[in-house]
Amino acid sequence: MSLRIQAVCIDSTEPRVAADFWEKALGWRRTFDEDDEIVLEPPAGSPEDGVSPDLLFLKVPERKGVKNRLHLDLRPQDQDAEVARLEGLGARRVSVGQGPEVTWLVLADPDGNEFCVLRALRPDQQAG
Structure with a gap:
């Protein structure tokens, strides 16, 4: 193709x-x-x-009026550090109905578009 x-x-x-x-x-x-x-x-x-x-x-x-139908999933090396950095750039945490058990955090960019910051991969999951 x-x-x-x-x-x-x-x-x-x-x-x-x-x-x-x-x-x-x-x-x-x-x-x-x-x-x-x-x-x-x-x-x-x-x-x-x-x-x-x-x-x-x-x-x-x-x-923007409703939850995104398409969003980006970002895979950081350090989830906490990356979320703090993104918040410093203007992102904010949002709820789209995710429960407390999930391993990712949902943020919104300055326009309100949601995206997820996933947990870091364990060393045995990383390609290399």
Whole structure:
């Protein structure tokens, strides 16, 4: 099959604010920047470059109203440290109905889009 995902599109009332957050959160580079459309890509030459889909932030007039139907799951090396860092960048903890027994934390970016910070992999689970 000759089909691949090029970008994950994220609607935003303020694409620049959302892109600023995700650029800092992921350490990605901005490859296109206009008021109504901003593209982030993995760092040039990184293992994700050309493999991971771009993030495309698109300006829309309406604010987010309900829980996302699609979201990002992020796998950190240290969940607590990464959550604290993301909160420092402007993320906030949210509830989408997850119970206390789950191993991930749900956060929202400055536009209210939910994403999960998973627990770190144990050493025996890491590829290498």
